Amino acid sequence: MVSISFLKIRTNKMKHFFCALCLLLLTGAALQAAPAAGARYAIRGKLQGMDTGWVYISYHYQETDHIDSTRIAAGNFFISAHLPEPLMVTMKLSGNPQQVSFLAGYDTITVQAAASRLFDAAVSGSPEQDAWMKYREEFMAKVPRRNGRDDTAFVKALENQSEAYVRQYSNWLGAAIVIYDRFISYKGTEKAKVLYEVLDPAVKQSYYGRRIAYYFDAGIRTALGAVAPVFRLPDAAGVMRALQEFRGKYLLVDFWASWCPPCRKENPELVKAYLKYKTKGFDILGVSLDSNKPQWLAAVAKDGLLWTQLCDSNGYDGGVTALYGIKAVPQNFLLDKNGKIIAKNLRGEQLQLTLQAILGQ
Incomplete structure (x- = not known):
């Protein structure tokens, strides 16, 4: 981290x-x-x-x-x-x-x-x-x-x-x-x-x-079983998006940053999980801590992150990171269709194994 x-x-x-x-x-x-x-x-x-x-x-x-x-x-x-x-x-x-x-x-x-x-x-x-x-x-x-x-x-x-x-x-x-x-x-x-x-x-x-x-x-x-705290952040086009918009699917809220080597190392695993389960009711919501927008968007493109990306440009000083108690990245929270937190910090194969248990092969 x-x-x-x-x-x-x-x-x-x-x-x-x-x-x-x-x-x-x-x-x-x-x-x-x-x-x-x-x-x-x-x-x-x-x-x-x-x-x-x-x-x-x-x-x-x-x-x-x-x-x-x-x-x-x-x-x-x-x-x-x-x-x-x-x-x-x-x-x-x-x-x-x-x-x-x-x-x-x-x-x-x-x-x-x-x-x-x-x-x-x-x-x-x-x-x-x-x-x-x-x-x-x-x-x-x-x-x-x-x-x-x-x-x-x-x-x-x-x-x-x-x-x-x-x-x-x-x-x-x-x-x-x-x-x-x-x-x-x-x-x-x-x-x-x-x-x-x-x-x-x-x-x-x-x-x-x-x-x-x-x-x-x-x-x-952010305890297991709690409804994930709601927030609004801008996407790459500057449009404000709310967490509630993504209910109805299993959602991984992924906190990351372009300047974070462990985050970039983890991104290929997220891409694999997304491509395998996106048609089975799974989605990812990226929350970047980048303050440099071009650098953030370049990392999104280079790593092939196809899901919605939001940005809390104040990084660890931001309101959303404080809301979730984020003091290091990467961190993630898996939410069910109703927005309840059912798992945290799934890494590597753990994410796919968890999704397999929920959504099947």
Whole structure:
């Protein structure tokens, strides 16, 4: 399987830089229970090497992209805009591919940076950001440099320090972020459940706490015998299609992506099953996590995928992947004619053997 992490951490002589391109687009009641009013954030900054231009502050929230902007004058800027609740925001500069992310609340934040090293900006004035930075500066500094992909000592140290941070900073948003990234994103669901109970009630009610709970509930939503959660996504022509349209046949809902080698390796098996059983009441619905549409469609054509293809272009940050608890691909769900889940993650010959038992030779 191919998975993705909310944080990307790399080491260099015991200095750990991690960039949180965050804010997963999660849907459902658990995430809709956010504070309705919110308030305004305020960011004041000084930039070296950039006297004029634009500053952009962006974040994702409840399936919507939010972008605020302000002008830079003599290297200084100030921006204030609505923020529904404390969130991780991303700051970019015009004409500059770099970015920096930090936790913003309703305090006035100060950002000082060289435009050429925006990712290394000094951010102050946000208690939540200060607590978040402790993860990098104190806890991750205790993790040894990774020595190869199968370095179990590195993995163990990373998990231990992540757990220690959550327990010590359980009343800060960073603890919920670490639970999701370090444990849920790496299939450590049982540990995540234990640590979730350590969180302060206010953190549980935050955006990051709610998305943990929403992920836990995915196991119930997609349990065998449950009616598969309904969704709507665009097909290759941009037409919105609903899962309910495909009822009346046995349907394999297949989550995949063009950039996922295990998915591409599995596709020939799906093609065999589709060609053998498509006239016997079987269909496949592909759900791609691709953000690059030409790349997605090229893979569909190259692999000969003849069934309907939809795309959740926000990938692991998408509403449908959150709805189904998808943290790695490939994954699939076999539904009966009424939309009930009767099997999961059928691979290779397993799919054909299952269909043979249901539909005959």
